[in-house]
Amino acid sequence: MKSDHILSTIEMIQKENLDVRTVTMGINLLDCKMGSVDETCEKIKKKIIHFAGDFVETCNKISRKFGIPVVNKRISITPIAHVGAGFDRDGFVKLAKTLDNAAGHVGIDILGGFSAQVEKGMTPTDIEYFSSLPEVLSCTERVCASVNIGTTKKGINMDALALCGRTVKAVAEATEDQNGFGAAKFVVFCNQPGDNPFMAGAIHGLEEADTVLNIGISGPGVIARALERLIESKGPENLKLDEIAEEIKQTTFRVTRCGELIGREVSKEMGIEFGIVDLSLAPTPTIGDSVGEIFQILGVDDVGAPGSTAILAMLNDAVKKGGIFASKTVGGLSGAFIPVMEDSILADAVGNGSLCLEKLEAMTCVCSVGLDMVAVPGSVDADTISAIIADEMAIGMINQKTTAVRLIPVPGKEVGDYVSFGGLFGASPILPVNNAGKSSRFINWGGRIPAPIHSFKN
Amino acid sequence: MKKRIVLSVMSLDRPGIVADIAGAIYQLNGDLADLSQSVISGFFIMTVIAQFDSDISVKEIKEKIALIESDTSLEVLVKEVDSSEINQSLSLPENIYIVTGQGENRTGLVFSMGAFCKDHEINIIDYDTKLSDNIYSMILEIDLTNSESAEVIHEKLNNMAKELGLKVVMQHKSLFDTVNEISLY
Incomplete structure (x- = not known):
């Protein structure tokens, strides 16, 4: 083996902070459904402990073998509204507490899948589920919730959408003492994938096997450092964008390979099927681990300036091209994330006024996810939040891609204020919402936005 | 014949x-x-x-x-x-690790590494060194078939490296194949 290959790999791991962002174990809980809530809770706890009891230790062991940190070990479960069919609000709160406990027991910091899939209609159970969310997200630490309210195939469920706006508000208010942090654990999706390993929107889809391991690759820092090195070695005057895209592609290939390797090894060690590698670049608030920084390296002084959408489109595409070939099976969200609070450069751009909600929305047309971790004034009404969600859902539905919304209407805070959740959830100034209070008539129609014409392919 | x-x-x-x-x-x-x-x-x-x-x-x-x-x-x-x-026995790929050590150049680095491997029954399959800007880099491909577990060796290696002022990393070889080769085992 060539020594320069070895040294460049070592450099990538040590200097450029290459890691595997998450190993997420999906666990099917459908077979835990019993006649009573208590019996169901008991079975859920047993199943999670049975399959994930040595999950964290196994990941740590493999991580030591390869010298690559596995940053997060997480669990996703079958959308809970399916597991809790027929249960009431209090039943769902009990399920959530059980999941919180079980996650704690196996050493997991976040468990996703306290979810419902209501893109076409809602059952009475789904309504009970929605009503449990403010309490669930305020009384548990580790449980994350998500709902899928639209798909390209089925259109958008506008009744569920109206409920989502009210739920986001209620969850934020139920966690007022934590600046509305509960809302950071609730994501609304269009075209939600069943194999996404990233939180808070991870679920173990109904189409999945009993257990599966999904991998989230390393963050944007590695790409940023690779680009800096390229620009320094060749000189900016000697580089064109296609060469930069090529560098992103090749770096992503290596990064994805590391994820693939860790996934296969953990899967072999645990005897659990290896699902997919998610190629998303997920930033963290740590300095040097920002998607926003890549925008600056590629030539816009602030994220949100004209050119930002084009840069994001190129980045997202190059990441996919590099990653697809590196992994046997790619899935999940697979694109760049732009979660404002979790990315210090994006948060700075909000603070200096360069990045507004409308530009963020435009950028979500060309990347994965959507309006993610956006702190807005606590005074914004539920219907306006629903309408912001509706716009984002429409982008996903029409463009046959995943979009999601994770807004935090921070109670008692207004534009000019600042909110910090600490840790991976980050911090940001409050982003202004223009034209608030003007969309109620639209939201109040309810019903459904019919599936778009290009969904009729049969 | x-x-x-x-x-x-x-x-x-x-x-x-x-x-x-x-x-x-x-x-x-x-x-x-x-x-x-x-x-x-x-x-x-x-x-x-x-x-x-x-x-x-x-x-x-x-x-x-x-x-x-x-x-x-x-x-x-x-x-x-x-x-x-001739010892024809092939090492199993799962026992092959790559060790890289980097530090300020001084005498005895290769000797220390060689002695460490000898003392711990580690076979060195490949050894490459480079001196650049007074930083000495060593890359060893080692076989742990007859030694203690990789985790124990890694810890002992780290302790030795501290004494020598070396930064040592030990990683399974498949990582480097994976990252640099097109085909994946």
Whole structure:
């Protein structure tokens, strides 16, 4: 083996902070459904402990073998509204507490899948589920919730959408003492994938096997450092964008390979099927681990300036091209994330006024996810939040891609204020919402936005 | 019955040494089985394993090589090897790790690393070093088949590295294959 290959790999791991962002174990809980809530809770706890009891230790062991940190070990479960069919609000709160406990027991910091899939209609159970969310997200630490309210195939469920706006508000208010942090654990999706390993929107889809391991690759820092090195070695005057895209592609290939390797090894060690590698670049608030920084390296002084959408489109595409070939099976969200609070450069751009909600929305047309971790004034009404969600859902539905919304209407805070959740959830100034209070008539129609014409392919 | 011969060649580097040696082997009807060659700081070093008919002697091979016209001095060692002496056992890929060590240049680094491996029954399969800006880099491919577990060795290696002022990383070899090769096991 060539020594320069070895040294460049070592450099990538040590200097450029290459890691595997998450190993997420999906666990099917459908077979835990019993006649009573208590019996169901008991079975859920047993199943999670049975399959994930040595999950964290196994990941740590493999991580030591390869010298690559596995940053997060997480669990996703079958959308809970399916597991809790027929249960009431209090039943769902009990399920959530059980999941919180079980996650704690196996050493997991976040468990996703306290979810419902209501893109076409809602059952009475789904309504009970929605009503449990403010309490669930305020009384548990580790449980994350998500709902899928639209798909390209089925259109958008506008009744569920109206409920989502009210739920986001209620969850934020139920966690007022934590600046509305509960809302950071609730994501609304269009075209939600069943194999996404990233939180808070991870679920173990109904189409999945009993257990599966999904991998989230390393963050944007590695790409940023690779680009800096390229620009320094060749000189900016000697580089064109296609060469930069090529560098992103090749770096992503290596990064994805590391994820693939860790996934296969953990899967072999645990005897659990290896699902997919998610190629998303997920930033963290740590300095040097920002998607926003890549925008600056590629030539816009602030994220949100004209050119930002084009840069994001190129980045997202190059990441996919590099990653697809590196992994046997790619899935999940697979694109760049732009979660404002979790990315210090994006948060700075909000603070200096360069990045507004409308530009963020435009950028979500060309990347994965959507309006993610956006702190807005606590005074914004539920219907306006629903309408912001509706716009984002429409982008996903029409463009046959995943979009999601994770807004935090921070109670008692207004534009000019600042909110910090600490840790991976980050911090940001409050982003202004223009034209608030003007969309109620639209939201109040309810019903459904019919599936778009290009969904009729049969 | 064929005869296995190992040839070791050292010379100041110049173009044509491989052709000269391989030509001599060819003219003696020898079959070149394996070859490893590198140039370190201007010195050419090559080891060759070749098979010859049983009636060819080591002396004849040496004489043939001595006829090579060279403006550099070719130092050649020729030795017959008994096939039964060769340890053919292949290491299992899961026991192969890559160790990289980097630190300020000083005497005794290679010795310390070699002694460490010897003391812990670690076989060194490949060893490469580089000196740049007074930073000494070592890359070792090691086989842990007969040693303690990788985790124990890693810890002991880290302790030794601290004393030597080295930054040492030990990672399973498949990582490097995975990141740098197109095909994946």
